[in-house]
Structures are given as structure tokens and as C-alpha cells.
Amino acid sequence: MGKDGRMVEVQVKKEIIEKVREYFLSRGFQEASIDELNLKVRPDLAFTRNGDLVFVEVLEIGALSDRSLFMKALMNTSALRDYCNLLYIAAPKLLAVIIDSSTLSEYGVGLLTVGDKVLEAQPATYRPIKSVKPQQVSIEIPEIEELKKIPLIEERIRELERVIVELRSTISNLQGKIYSLSSRVESLEKLGIQVKTKIPKPEVKPEVTAPVEVSSEGLPSFLKDNPWVSILSKRGEERVAA
């Protein structure tokens, strides 16, 4: 279908909408703002009367040749069923002759045939609007499961912090002890060095090769040429050196 054909369809739809609007307004309905209804699927027309909400979905004449248009209108109608009290399909008479109104009746959907006038060929069944309660989401989101673990993780962190504080104090104590020990060791090492420096090395005296001259004059005979005399004479010197 060409551009002109599409324009004709749009014009025909506008005419249908205007006729349906007049039909409902003449019966005491008030037109409702579709934007305020905040629906994902929007009806072509919405009316209210005495607190009742009426939706109208208009079938385009193009649905005769385009099945997708026809299906789209029917699916829209089906999606709107729970959000209004009365639901109608408005169809031009040429489409109405191929629509089985008994099927619409089974689902409580009314049919308005639109010719020169609008005729309620099939009345809609009144139904209360279903209050759409938010479903309890039972989907397990891994991020949420992780978030549930946060208090446990915090408790563990606090415990670890306590342990770290204890370890720090223990380490500082140990450091103090190590410092004192090292200072003691150093002082002991110093003392040891001093002791070592104070101990004189034993003097290696040259061996007396020369025989000790002992005047043997005036000595008794048992002392003459006695080796013990030289040994005993050195004893006093050793003690002084020690």
C-alpha cells in the first residue's frame, strides 16, 4: 500500500475515533487523559463515568490487508483488559463482518461497529480493575547475596583488628626485650674485650741458656752444683708476675 493509502487509513481512523468519542460523550461519559493513566500499552480512547473506566481500541481499516495490524490491535486489547472496567474494540463495518463477536464475548470484550453511526454490536462485560500488586521477587541476585554477608564480614574485620592490636603490643614488648638484651650483650661484649685487654700475655722469657752463676763459695756442699737451686730461686718472680 502506498503513501496515499496510508494517509487514507490514518484519516479513516481519525474519523472512527471522533465518532466513538461522540458516542461515549453523548452517553454521559467523560474522556480521560491517557497520559495520566501511565500504562505501557495505551488505548486509543479512555472514558470515565461514575468511577468506571472504559477503554476503546480502534481497529484500522488497514487490518484488512495487513495481518500484523490486526494482531497488534488484538494484543493491545488483551493487554489492556486488567486495567479497565469495560473494554471495547471499535471496528469499521467492513472489518466487523469478518470479526467473530462470539470470541470477543468469551473474553468480555465489547464490539462497536462504526458506520455512519456507532453501534454497540457486542456489549462489554463489566469487570473490576485488578489491583496489580508487586510480585514478590524471588530472583536471587548474587550482589544482594554478597551484601547480606557484610555484617559477618564486619564482625570478622573487628576481630582481626583486635588480634592485630594484641600482636602489635606483643611485638613492641618483644622489641623492648630484644633491645635490652642486645644492649646487655653489647655491654658484655665490651666487658669481655676489656678483660681480654687487661690480661697480659705471658711473657715468653728467653730461655736462659747461660748457666746460673751461683757463687758456690761459702755454700754447703749439698748446694753446690744442685739444679734445684736455680728452680727454687725463680718462684718468687712468678708470683709477682701473676
Add this chain to the structure above:
Amino acid sequence: MWLLEGVRCTPIRKIKVVVDITDPLTPALTLEAFMKTFGGKPDPQRYRIVEIEVLSCPEDQSVVLPSECAECPRFIKRVRDSIYCANRPVS
């Protein structure tokens, strides 16, 4: 309302017609007549089966297509394979 004014229910007849696409002068036969005459189903390369819906208008008893009912001011609705129309114009 139209319910009080009398409603006529006219059944729609569905006729399956065999059409020869190679020879437009061949008379169209119903599927039953074709099968009875030629002893088998029509060859798809030469024939096409078309289903036509017709009904007898209660106003003048002429045979009409349901789509023609759309032009009638007495037309109300279609229920399954029947056309409901009023005694008096309703739209």
C-alpha cells in the same frame, strides 16, 4: 435498542471453488463436483481452491458476500458463521 426491534440471523455458506488458472474460460466447479467429475484432487500447478463465503440477504433474498453487509445500515455483527442484522436501519 436494536434487540427490541427484531434481529435476523442469516447463516453464511462457505463454498470451496476450484479455479483453473491456465484457462479462465473453464467454468468454476465446487471442490466436491470437481472431485466427482475428475476423480481426484485438483492439481496445484493448474488449479487453485478458493473458499467463498456467501449468504442470502433477508431483505431481498439476493446472494451477497458478507463484506457487502458492511454497506447495509441494518448490519449488526457477525457471530461465528452467521450474520445478525436488524429489521430497521441501526447504523
